Amino acid sequence: MSGPVPHIARRAASPSPDVALRFAVLGAADIAWRRMLPAMEAFAGTEIAVVASRSPQRAARFAERFGADTAPDYETALARPGVDAVYIPLPNALHAPWAERALAAGKHVLVEKPLATDAATVVRLQELARRRGLVLRESMMFAHHRRHAEVRRLVAEGAVGTPLSFSAAFTVPARPQGDIRLDPGLGGGALLDAAVYPVRAALLHLGHGLEVAGAVLRHENGTDTGGSALLVSPQGVTAQLEWGFGRPYRCHYEIVGTDGELRAERAFTPPPDHRPVLRHTRNGRTEESETAPHDQFQAVLAAFRAEVAGTVRGDADRAASLAQARLIDHIRQDARAHKA
Numbered sequence: 001m002s003g004p005v006p007h008i009a010r011r012a013a014s015p016s017p018d019v020a021l022r023f024a025v026l027g028a029a030d031i032a033w034r035r036m037l038p039a040m041e042a043f044a045g046t047e048i049a050v051v052a053s054r055s056p057q058r059a060a061r062f063a064e065r066f067g068a069d070t071a072p073d074y075e076t077a078l079a080r081p082g083v084d085a086v087y088i089p090l091p092n093a094l095h096a097p098w099a100e101r102a103l104a105a106g107k108h109v110l111v112e113k114p115l116a117t118d119a120a121t122v123v124r125l126q127e128l129a130r131r132r133g134l135v136l137r138e139s140m141m142f143a144h145h146r147r148h149a150e151v152r153r154l155v156a157e158g159a160v161g162t163p164l165s166f167s168a169a170f171t172v173p174a175r176p177q178g179d180i181r182l183d184p185g186l187g188g189g190a191l192l193d194a195a196v197y198p199v200r201a202a203l204l205h206l207g208h209g210l211e212v213a214g215a216v217l218r219h220e221n222g223t224d225t226g227g228s229a230l231l232v233s234p235q236g237v238t239a240q241l242e243w244g245f246g247r248p249y250r251c252h253y254e255i256v257g258t259d260g261e262l263r264a265e266r267a268f269t270p271p272p273d274h275r276p277v278l279r280h281t282r283n284g285r286t287e288e289s290e291t292a293p294h295d296q297f298q299a300v301l302a303a304f305r306a307e308v309a310g311t312v313r314g315d316a317d318r319a320a321s322l323a324q325a326r327l328i329d330h331i332r333q334d335a336r337a338h339k340a
């Protein structure tokens, strides 16, 4: 076959929509243990087939809890018969190399954020997935929580008047020694780990035309541990973003307009049973409302499963992952560096 093919035309391993997608998990990661594998276990459309770890003890612990097989290394897991898809919760610098290997092995790929450490690699991997007729998604789970569509609807209906500015923060306490986030060789640093959340939130609410007007990165012991950026949309709406380690836990965004403001608390990390609060201020009065709990990890899996089945297209998701990677690149290039 020659010439361009539609994205959903040549799937290598796509069980029908009523059959669970069987995942290989590369790495016995904390996020897999706490959030993604419980979601995979609970969601009817997915199954945990095999967990690969460099440590037999960690693999066995996962296998016991989730009823999966184990593999002694990641390559073996990719080659295991009956595996349809691969979940990659490895350190950031290993996302792209293992996504590429998994695509080459004919597997659909769900990779933890960020999809890759630079935008050129995101383009290359998305193109590889398209050529092979496979799904490649970044697990940017918060964007799948239904509360953000609700915020967009409220803004479109004039809840804040004409939007003028957006702000968002994702900051967390200091990371323990040995954390992958503090190792530049593993793609560590707060820009790749934490800035992706406020950047993706800005894209979600202000669109993909955002440009970087200014940025500052703080460096400690050879790693960027925090930063701030000012973005601006073609309409002149500004986005003030902050992220970092070694700070109080902050996890929110705000949209301010001519007539009021909306503030979403616990914007990026609500647990599955959490009822996130939205605060709406207008004419000097503030009202709080709660959104029903929504397991955003199961929501990512549902979107991934539906794209594999060909019942939804992934174009918007791919475009958002690429726009996010480009803004992260631009922040890195434009930032003034401050050393602690």
Ligand SMILES: NC(=O)c1ccc[n+]([C@@H]2O[C@H](COP(=O)([O-])OP(=O)(O)OC[C@H]3O[C@@H](n4cnc5c(N)ncnc54)[C@H](OP(=O)(O)O)[C@@H]3O)[C@@H](O)[C@H]2O)c1
Pocket: 026, 027, 028, 029, 030, 031, 032, 052, 053, 054, 055, 058, 089, 090, 091, 092, 094, 112, 113, 114, 139, 140, 141, 180, 186, 193
């Ligand atoms: N979407 C989200 O909400 C969310 C939240 C937190 C983290 N994440 C992302 O998930 C990924 C993992 O984060 P985490 O907090 O779960 O990290 P983690 O617990 O340190 O897990 C990383 C795993 O990578 C494997 N690994 C392979 N080579 C490694 C090396 N040279 N050094 C260290 N580990 C290595 C290890 O698995 P084995 O030793 O078992 O092979 C380890 O368990 C990161 O990309 C992070 O950005 C996403």
